[in-house]
Amino acid sequence: MSDQKRLLESLYNEPDTEKILYFLESEDSGVLRELYSFADEIRKIYTGNAIHLRAILEFSNYCRQGCLYCGIRNSMKIRRFRISPDEIIEISKTIFQKGYRTLVLQSGEDPFYSTEDYVKIIRGIKSLGNIAITLSIGEKQEEEYRAYFHAGADRFLLKHETSDPVLYSRLNPGMSLTNRIKCLKILKSIGFQTGGGIMIGLPGQTKKSIADDILLFKDLELDMIGSGPYIPETGLFAEDISRIQEELTYKVIALTRIVTKNTHLPSTTALSVVNEETARRNALSRGANVIMPNETPEKYRTLYQIYPNKKRTEVSSADFLQELRELAFSMGRVISDERGDSLKASG
Ligand code: SAH
Numbered sequence: 001m002s003d004q005k006r007l008l009e010s011l012y013n014e015p016d017t018e019k020i021l022y023f024l025e026s027e028d029s030g031v032l033r034e035l036y037s038f039a040d041e042i043r044k045i046y047t048g049n050a051i052h053l054r055a056i057l058e059f060s061n062y063c064r065q066g067c068l069y070c071g072i073r074n075s076m077k078i079r080r081f082r083i084s085p086d087e088i089i090e091i092s093k094t095i096f097q098k099g100y101r102t103l104v105l106q107s108g109e110d111p112f113y114s115t116e117d118y119v120k121i122i123r124g125i126k127s128l129g130n131i132a133i134t135l136s137i138g139e140k141q142e143e144e145y146r147a148y149f150h151a152g153a154d155r156f157l158l159k160h161e162t163s164d165p166v167l168y169s170r171l172n173p174g175m176s177l178t179n180r181i182k183c184l185k186i187l188k189s190i191g192f193q194t195g196g197g198i199m200i201g202l203p204g205q206t207k208k209s210i211a212d213d214i215l216l217f218k219d220l221e222l223d224m225i226g227s228g229p230y231i232p233e234t235g236l237f238a239e240d241i242s243r244i245q246e247e248l249t250y251k252v253i254a255l256t257r258i259v260t261k262n263t264h265l266p267s268t269t270a271l272s273v274v275n276e277e278t279a280r281r282n283a284l285s286r287g288a289n290v291i292m293p294n295e296t297p298e299k300y301r302t303l304y305q306i307y308p309n310k311k312r313t314e315v316s317s318a319d320f321l322q323e324l325r326e327l328a329f330s331m332g333r334v335i336s337d338e339r340g341d342s343l344k345a346s347g
Contacts, residue, residue, distance in 0.1 A: 012261075016215075017208065020255055024252075025207055036286040040286060050338070053100060053335060054290060055293055057091060057095065058304040061078070061081055064108075065175065071308070072305065081303050088121050089124035092131075093128055101130065102131065119148070119151040122151040126152040132155060132340075132341065134153075135157070136158070145192070155194070159197035159198060160196050171202065184196060184222075194223055195225065197225050197268075199227070200229050210252060213227075224265070224290070226290075229249045232307075246274045246275070250283065262343035266288060267284055284333070285331060290340070291324060292314060293315070293320060
């Protein structure tokens with residue numbers, strides 16, 4: 001067994017900061033090849049060959065928060081939209097009829113929707129048939145989270161973005177890492193399948209803090225973890241794409257797979273901005289097992305610009321789904337037609 005392989009086995013059995021950092025810092029193509037192929041083996045053992053699809057519906061770009069990296073933050077002078085509860089249910093019906101068995105409802109933190117609105121939306125969608133609902137609507141009170149769960153929401157996605165508390169407070173004015181983590185713990189205790197994640201390549205982010213992020217995913221016992229590259233908010237011209245931390249993102253996906261094992265890891269939409277086809281294939285062969293096609297109707301989708309260039313990635317269409325099936329086939333994988341629930345639920 002090579003030294004790298006021994007280190008990977010040891011990382012798998014007893015992960016710690018130092019071992020994770022070794023791989024985050026390595027630029028040796030041989031070391032990275034071993035890292036990626038080990039992550040792919042672990043992915044296969046824990047998730048099999050199924051690739052799960054999660055349809056995303058972005059239903060409001062109003063936001064009360066001012067996260068500096070985000071294109072829909074409160075201070076941005078952009079055209080705002082919100083989709084009514086009835087229309088959300090209507091669109092969800094089409095999504096369900098296309099065969100999706102997971103729907104991710106995402107928005108800015110928009111206080112417009114009351115708990116009753118969410119209950120109505122969730123019940124309306126659940127009455128369509130067997131479809132899992134993931135909410136990605138930010139920080140709420142415990143009672144609100146409980147009401148969504150009791151109405152039938154299955155999962156909740158709330159990325160902690162970075163485990164560096166100083167960086168977190170700098171990037172998210174008026175918010176705190178402590179509260180973010182508290183929300184994740186509450187969601188987990190309520191019974192949600194809980195998702196987290198970080199951005200990679202944030203200005204001021206260290207590799208040591210990324211190693212801490214990966215250990216935190218494990219401590220929080222997350223069911224799904226979506227980590228993508230930070231995409232600079234303005235001025236993303238072709239040449240600037242090189243500033244996006246593509247390789248580091250693959251390392252994080254691979255290390256997250258090895259450390260957290262039985263989790264769902266998407267090839268994130270942000271990663272596809274780098275390179276629509278190869279990035280997805282790379283992520284799927286380095287630990288990822290999920291893709292999130294965007295099912296937001298075009299007239300709204302173009303207004304939901306969390307980061308530049310988002311409009312051209314992961315947009316669902318018959319062609320796109322066919323492309324995914326072909327990609328899966330060429331990799332010896334298959335697009336699942338199931339919900340793809342937590343891998344921890346049964347064990
Ligand atoms: N308001 C919800 C949904 C956030 S948007 C919430 O707070 O949970 C979903 C994700 O997009 C964020 O969690 C963040 O990780 C990512 N994101 C935002 N701006 C980004 C950027 N400039 N580059 C890459 N990812 C970004």
